[in-house]
Amino acid sequence: MPEYDALVAAAAKVRENAHAKFSNFKVGAALRTPSGKVYPGCNIENATFGLTLCAERVAIFKAVSEGERKFDAIAVVADTETLTPPCGACRQIIWEFCGDIPVILANLQGKTETFRMSQLFPNPFDSTNL
Numbered sequence: 001m002p003e004y005d006a007l008v009a010a011a012a013k014v015r016e017n018a019h020a021k022f023s024n025f026k027v028g029a030a031l032r033t034p035s036g037k038v039y040p041g042c043n044i045e046n047a048t049f050g051l052t053l054c055a056e057r058v059a060i061f062k063a064v065s066e067g068e069r070k071f072d073a074i075a076v077v078a079d080t081e082t083l084t085p086p087c088g089a090c091r092q093i094i095w096e097f098c099g100d101i102p103v104i105l106a107n108l109q110g111k112t113e114t115f116r117m118s119q120l121f122p123n124p125f126d127s128t129n130l
Contacts, residue, residue, distance in 0.1 A: 004075060017042045020043055028041070029074060034071075040059060044058060054086070054087060085103070092121070100117045
């Protein structure tokens with residue numbers, strides 16, 4: 001979809017900055033605000049793996065730390081034939097901070113698919129459960 005081309009390009013570009021020396025699985029994400037500002041993020045691995053941060057969370061945390069609170073789309077890019085969706089932890093964080101936004105999955109060969117967050121994360125745990 002042309003409206004997401006720049007977002008996918010930003011995710012693909014930041015993917016090159018990934019610190020993935022253990023898995024060599026580089027992922028880039030780009031989060032967009034309603035004003036059009038884009039916050040990119042890449043995965044940053046740690047030898048323990050449990051302390052690794054996924055690209056989606058890096059992008060969201062960067063945006064939130066800059067004072068942003070509203071988002072209208074996120075793109076996730078990996079070099080895989082099968083498009084790579086956000087992991088479970090990222091789905092929770094995306095829902096918590098972004099709600100039911102479009103999630104654009106893409107690979108380096110130009111394949112894309114768009115989902116609503118509610119499709120990827122049905123029946124989420126959020127503040128309505130508290």
